[in-house]
Amino acid sequence: MHHFTLPDMSCGHCVAAITEALQAVDAHARIAIDRDRKTADVDSTLPRETLAAALTQAGYPPAP
Template structure:
């Protein structure tokens, strides 16, 4: 399943990598890609959306479904 969430606060490739790493650390995530220009992240897997948002916020960014 593919889930897309809105992520605000990213401004560069390092930010994208930080968000990607945070998402990929969540149980149930097979892969993740963050895009700072689109202000979103796309996640493959079956992790609950709340867990994805919590991981992004723990990394220092704002997220919503």
């Protein structure tokens, strides 16, 4: 399980874009997004760095 804080997430469109970006790299990932807290929990076998790169490329770089 990977936990990301995504400070640039603010709306439903953001949630959809983040979900799409994560599913593009791991179609089987289980994703739980909390828009109010600006967090995403991702259950994936991929390394954190791969998921973070996908988020960054989509325009939602995770906070360190």
